[in-house]
Amino acid sequence: xxxxxxxxxxxxxxxxxxxxxxxxxxxxxxxxxxxxxxxxxxxxxxxxxxxxxxxxxxxxxxxxxxxxxxxxxxxxxxxxxxxxxxxxxxxxxxxxxxxxxxxxxxxxxxxxxxxxxxxxxxxxxxxxxxxxxxxxxxxxxxxxxxxxxxxxxxxxxxxxxxxxxxxxxxxxxxxxxxxxxxxxxxxxxxxxxxxxxxxxxxxxxxxxxxxxxxxxxxxxxxxxxxxxxxxxxxxxxxxxxxxxxxxxxxxxxxxxxxxxxxxxxxxxxxxxxxxxxxxxxxxxxxxxxxxxxxxxxxxxxxxxxxxxxxxxxxxxxxxxxxxxxxxxxxxxxxxxxxxxxxxxx
Ligand code: SAM
Ligand code: SF4
Ligand code: SF4
Numbered sequence: 001x002x003x004x005x006x007x008x009x010x011x012x013x014x015x016x017x018x019x020x021x022x023x024x025x026x027x028x029x030x031x032x033x034x035x036x037x038x039x040x041x042x043x044x045x046x047x048x049x050x051x052x053x054x055x056x057x058x059x060x061x062x063x064x065x066x067x068x069x070x071x072x073x074x075x076x077x078x079x080x081x082x083x084x085x086x087x088x089x090x091x092x093x094x095x096x097x098x099x100x101x102x103x104x105x106x107x108x109x110x111x112x113x114x115x116x117x118x119x120x121x122x123x124x125x126x127x128x129x130x131x132x133x134x135x136x137x138x139x140x141x142x143x144x145x146x147x148x149x150x151x152x153x154x155x156x157x158x159x160x161x162x163x164x165x166x167x168x169x170x171x172x173x174x175x176x177x178x179x180x181x182x183x184x185x186x187x188x189x190x191x192x193x194x195x196x197x198x199x200x201x202x203x204x205x206x207x208x209x210x211x212x213x214x215x216x217x218x219x220x221x222x223x224x225x226x227x228x229x230x231x232x233x234x235x236x237x238x239x240x241x242x243x244x245x246x247x248x249x250x251x252x253x254x255x256x257x258x259x260x261x262x263x264x265x266x267x268x269x270x271x272x273x274x275x276x277x278x279x280x281x282x283x284x285x286x287x288x289x290x291x292x293x294x295x296x297x298x299x300x301x302x303x304x305x306x307x308x309x310x311x312x313x314x315x316x317x318x319x320x321x322x323x324x325x326x327x328x329x330x331x332x333x334x335x336x337x338x339x340x341x342x343x344x345x
Contacts, residue, residue, distance in 0.1 A: 012309065014312065016265050018265065018267065018304070018308045020070040021063055021070070021072070022071075022073075022267070023071065023269045023344070024075050024078075024343065025075060025081040025087065026076040027042075027075065027271050027342045028044060028075070028080055030142065031141070033140050035204055035205070035206070036204065036339075037339075049271075051271065051288060051291070053083075053090060056269075057090050061094070066301070066304045066308070069096065069099065072102065073087070073088070073091075073101070073103070074102070075103075075271070075341065076341050077104065077105050079109065079112055080108070091120075092119060092120025101122055102124055103124075103126075104124065104127070104151075105126070106151035109124075109126065109148075110147065110151045117158045123160065125166055126165055127167075128181070129169075131181065132145075153188070156189060164190060164191045164251075165190050167195065169195065169197065169217060170212070171210045175212045175216070178194065178220045178224075181194075182248065186248045191249055191251065192250045192251070193252070193253055195252075195255065196212065196256040198255050200340050208323065218252065221244070228242035228243060228244050229242065229243050230242055235263070238253045238255065238266075256316070259314075259317045260316075261317045266279075268343050270284060270343060270344070272288055273288030274286055274287070275287055277307065277313050280313070285303060
């Protein structure tokens with residue numbers, strides 16, 4: 001497959017290439033964001049089932065041969081994984097990766113930013129939903145806002161450029177902070193991306209009323225900072241980008257009201273080696289058994305190719321169509337892999 005894939009991109013049934021891969025290195029987290037991990041207790045992936053760094057590397061080798069060029073490390077909270085800079089160093093040394101990024105809640109970033117940068121990590125996305133300590137504590141059930149803010153500063157101090165801030169906007173929680181988060185981003189030289197609250201994962205408290213749609217996000221921005229103008233050239237990126245009159249650029253990920261499945265080149269690997277070809281998928285394809293089984297590595301390459309060629313996923317578009325038609329939602333939480341902290345956002 002390798003030679004052929006290098007010449008001809010592997011396309012799914014909607015002609016979407018396999019380009020962007022998110023690798024979750026743990027399902028555990030040191031926060032409990034109510035939109036992601038609302039339950040009191042979780043059944044964690046057992047340690048022995050979590051892929052070792054060498055296994056991730058072996059798997060990635062095949063994904064790179066199949067066309068992947070952008071890799072994002074995620075979780076759970078990836079910085080909880082011991083020696084993550086070692087994984088970063090191994091990945092950064094691979095031929096074919098054009099963009100190596102990491103999404104983190106930032107709590108442990110101040111301690112690890114320098115090592116991650118030295119290991120060759122390209123970019124960071126840090127999640128921050130509020131600048132208010134009490135709100136942060138209520139949302140995440142931890143009193144760690146100061147550590148996240150220190151993490152954002154540390155990222156800049158060790159030389160990370162192009163850092164993004166992910167802000168999930170939830171009605172009744174933080175829509176009033178849209179202008180101040182934008183101002184914070186401008187002051188710290190980071191691009192804020194407002195994300196519509198998504199109905200993913202098991203048992204989150206999602207409801208349509210709690211979604212703040214893109215139009216309202218833009219209207220709130222406009223009333224505080226002036227009318228934003230669209231920035232051209234989105235490509236397959238999930239965020240539509242906008243520019244304020246003062247030049248500040250920000251993004252909106254309208255995953256709920258204006259899904260972008262038509263251009264989606266993203267897929268996800270869970271910490272225990274299951275491949276999900278859509279954020280809304282409830283079943284993954286098991287690579288761990290192949291990695292640890294007696295079969296040849298060719299079986300991995302074959303699974304990647306055959307699954308991607310058959311891929312038809314348009315999960316967010318279908319969910320939206322169901323809602324517009326007033327149809328019932330499929331049962332959530334049936335498979336723990338469906339949860340966002342397991343799949344990686
Ligand atoms: N723990 C890391 C973090 O929070 O940045 C990485 C994993 S987290 C699952 C990845 C991203 O998914 C975060 O930016 C988070 O805000 C986002 N996310 C989680 N649940 C979401 C939801 N229901 N709707 C929209 N975004 C969500
Ligand atoms: Fe919050 Fe990320 Fe942890 Fe989910 S995985 S609870 S979004 S910090
Ligand atoms: Fe891609 Fe699925 Fe998200 Fe649509 S819902 S953009 S197909 S991951």
